[in-house]
Amino acid sequence: MERSRNSTKSVLRSQLECEFARDGIEPLAKQLLEISPTTAETTDLRNPRRVIRAIERVRSGSVDPTYTPSKSTHSPFDHYIVGLMIKRAVLHARIVERLIQWTKMDGNKRSNHFYIRDIRLRITLLVQLVIRK
Numbered sequence: 001m002e003r004s005r006n007s008t009k010s011v012l013r014s015q016l017e018c019e020f021a022r023d024g025i026e027p028l029a030k031q032l033l034e035i036s037p038t039t040a041e042t043t044d045l046r047n048p049r050r051v052i053r054a055i056e057r058v059r060s061g062s063v064d065p066t067y068t069p070s071k072s073t074h075s076p077f078d079h080y081i082v083g084l085m086i087k088r089a090v091l092h093a094r095i096v097e098r099l100i101q102w103t104k105m106d107g108n109k110r111s112n113h114f115y116i117r118d119i120r121l122r123i124t125l126l127v128q129l130v131i132r133k
Contacts, residue, residue, distance in 0.1 A: 016052045
């Protein structure tokens with residue numbers, strides 16, 4: 001059963017690809033609009049691969065031609081806005097304090113505490129923050 005369905009799909013795809021090569025995308029787009037307007041709405045009708053795949057799916061029965069996707073405005077996920085709730089001056093002071101502590105560490109602690117690339121980035125950012133202050 002599965003093998004015959006796959007061979008039917010490949011025959012259908014070959015036919016559609018031949019139609020595209022011969023006539024272009026417009027007749028295929030019209031065909032999709034006729035057999036399933038709802039699928040055509042959600043398909044990029046300028047993209048031959050997508051149009052061919054959509055026609056193939058509708059004709060093979062793997063998609064209901066009358067199916068309309070729900071366009072809910074409500075997200076199915078909970079989302080949160082995360083941000084710092086601290087005054088900028090306090091944040092800068094803490095950063096400078098950490099920079100001072102970091103410079104007082106001996107070499108072994110410092111190298112174990114940060115990666116070299118991370119250190120360069122942090123120093124650059126911290127120096128810029130101190131200069132702006």
